[in-house]
Amino acid sequence: MAASLRFPDGVSPTGPWQYWRASGGGIVELGIVRGQEVSLPPHFHDEDQLTFVLSGRRRFVMADRLFEIGPGEGLRIPAGTPHRSLAESADVIGLNIYTSPDAYMAAELFAGLAQLWRRQGCIGWRDLPAMVEEYRCDPAMPQLPLDFIGVCWENVGEAARLAGMSREGFSRRFRRLHGMPPQMFRLTGRLNEARSLLRVGQPLADVAAETGFSDQSHLGRCFRRAFGVTPGQYRRGVLTAP
Template sequence: MRAWRPRVPGVREVLHARMTDHAYPAHAHADWALMLVDEGAVSYDLGGRARIADRSRATLLPPGVAHDGRAASRADGFRKRVAYLDASWLSATLAGAVVDRPDRDDLVAETRMLHRALATPGAELAAEGMLVELSGRFAASPGAAIASVRDPALALRLRDLLEDRLVDGVPLAEAGRLLGAHPAHLSRSFSAAFGIPPHRYVTGRRVDLARRLLLGGHPPGEVAAAAGFHDQAHLTRHFRRVLGTTPARFAGSGARATRA
């Protein structure tokens, strides 16, 4: 079992666990619990109904509603990931609808992306943006499209704020307070205006900054911190994704061109 508190606004705790014989007694949480099952299956009771959670669905448990849990097959046990999200993540009025349908097979991919981001140092802004989008998806009827939000003036103000705080970063929750807008409205307005979510914009701009620093002769380890990346591995991962090469090779190509 591993548990930690990521630096993502609204995330109380993340738990990864492998269980075989343990059975959770009936209990309730103060937070929303967003669970993925990676191996095996979990048998649980919620709202007076017996249910099964497995790899084919994402499971959301509402605050204040009792549930239990056990391996559907003791021979196999189960492995799960759970993100405990602040009670304000979704409206309390949705608790009844979630009890009626806690398991969502249409949101598995998005939930897996969120859990990967929560477990990746340096991906805090990405995780926060995914949480914003998932809140809208869980609040909507299954299969319903989330309407695009157009507010170009607000999108430009957010872009300016992201540029001003490019290296240190600014969480969407803080940006919302500074700009007087809900984080979901901020994120969707930005995506509508610029074609990418805020975290991808920030990553691309940080890669731009890293390129300039590398060509200026700074070593990759120093560039990672100066450009706002968590560490050199974080820089290398995104640099390779954007440019198809590593920071060291990119810097080397600049040095060779100078000598030539």
């Protein structure tokens, strides 16, 4: 796949290296490297360097060990780690993201960038800071606790607003944390609430209304799909079991 980058306003590639400050988020600096003359002598950064390759390859030497990454792959160089980069025999296009030390989940971020790059064929700098922020591992960042997720929102857009995130970012982070999309998670929570009400003998119509289903048929379809029995069968079983 041919690599493509959308540059921010006022930034145009004039040489192998280009750096600029990102607006917002926890990114200290962004950079792009292009061409074959991409070698640099030993040096280190006060920040973590997260390098992601869009085309070609990049090679780094750290502690006499060679690291090589190709298209769709990334490498984290921890803050304070001496390293050098090697020249390449073919053109390379790569980006560098400089962040506070240990502030982001590098492997997960690289996987997200690779998915975006393969799907869209490009990465836009305007959207990059917000995407990177989704992978922050700062314990102070809201972790979308289950009680917040199950009670306080009626749809994904509302949940994202309450969490201070974009709808897409909220959905991606939710899936990573809980293993399913937010809509499915919330539906499952409502169905489990229905189970609890059925176990104490609540009428089906009341259960459907209290758990937010449009009617008994709607509850029945979702309940059977999730648990393999209808709400009526479940209710009879739990109420008559010895």
